[in-house]
Amino acid sequence: MSALHVPDPPTGEEECGMLGFATAAPGIGGKLRADAGDFVVVEQGAPPPLVEGGPVTAVRLRVRNWETNRLVHQLAKRLHVSARRVRFSGVKDKRAVTTQLLTVEAPVEQVRGVRMPDVEVLEAWPTAAHVSLGDHASNAFEIAVTRLEVPDEEARARIAAVMAELDAVGGSPNFYGVQRFGVTRPISHVVGRHLVRGDPEAACWAYLTQVGPREAEDAATARRALAETRDARAALRDLPLKLGHERTMLDHLLHHPDDPVGALARLPFNLQLMFVHAYQGLLFNLVLSERLRRGLPLDRPVEGDILVALGPGGAAGQARPVPVTASNLAKAALQVERGRALVTGLVPGTAAPVAGGEMGEVEAHVLERERLSPGDFRIPHLPELSSEGLRRELLLVGVRSATGVADGRASFSFALPKGCYATTVMREIMKSPIMSY
Secondary structure (H helix, E strand, O other): OOOOEOOOOOOOHHHHOOOOEOOOOOOOOOEEOOOHHHEEEEEEOOOOOOOOOOOEEEEEEEEEOOOHHHHHHHHHHHHOOOHHHEEEOOOOOOOOEEEEEEEEOOOHHHHHOOOEOOEEEEEEEEEOOOOOOOOOOEEEEEEEEEOOOOOHHHHHHHHHHHHHHHHHHOOEEOOOOHHHOOOOOOOHHHHHHHHHOOOHHHHHHHHHHOOOOOOOHHHHHHHHHHHHHOOHHHHHHHOOOOOHHHHHHHHHHHHOOOOHHHHHHOOOHHHHHHHHHHHHHHHHHHHHHHHHHOOOOOOOOOOOOEEEEEOHHHOEOOOOOEEOOOOOHHHHHHHHHOOOEEEEEEEOOOOOOOOOHHHHHHHHHHHHHOOOOHHHHOOOOOHHHOOOOEEEEOEEOOOOOEEEEEOOEEEEEEEEEOOOOHHHHHHHHHOOOHHHO
């Protein structure tokens, strides 16, 4: 039976819609990513085919401590091409060692010869077309948790207890992880909320001025001053040079002070898109939290649910979602039990179907509390950010981690479908404050 176990004291994840845990067993505490090498990610999936003389170069990179948008910008700079001529399949965490695939409109030999700090070119080959977001199937993780709050023997016992509870639930709740919202500065969903509500000015200034809990004092001081004065020229003088996105926006506002839409449009498109996606992630997390609170199962359907077929790599397919009714409930339950279909929750948008029954009440309640309708996800100021939404699987199933604990360090190894977050598995095991991830 599923349930929502609310932590006391709160972990801070409530800001991201994760209102509790699916397990009651105590966690091991600890810290993720004390070192980038503690969080290793490898994209998995069929790569683009070799096409001799193809106009695009596919390149597999191993990078350390690189945020994806910054990696793309710097790679484009080294290759003397526009950043729009560099594409990637997955957005990866900065504080990690990641192996990922990109495509570049540049000659193969030029790409192979790229030299950047903490970037290793593993292979490069010509192909016919760019990759797109989500083209990979899954991600493999090698994760270490350090600074455990209990001795090794107790940590092993706690991990076993959490895993047993997750098995009883049917898997791990598929929350969007804290990275979706911003770890150093959880702001993406706030900006997205303003965009969806039709207020690009508030979105612009929230991104520029909201201070994050992990920010350096020089950045925090400059943001607070900008919030008071809205003086773009002074902020360009005071903001640290490393805040390149903010400086790009401020440069636009310096010359076009009444054009917040233009300032937002100066950001990398993937970052703009992430604002809306983060807000959608918050809403989904609230839906999933409420389903847990009501004790509705995650591993089997109830009347009113919507199922989707299991897609490649274990992700939810979006074609032909199936509503669960009284007449097909038994058949739907069998499909889920056999691993052919998944129970889903709403990631709202202009076209995503809303559940019926009690799950429909849950989804409607979340939308009503945010004063939203599906049409709000059509964004006239930045129409390319409009989103149809989707149905997302409620549960991560079949996650079997190789686990070891020694000398105050717990190690985990598992794979997840694309779009799913290792931190949502680890949070059940650790139960640490939000800044530990």
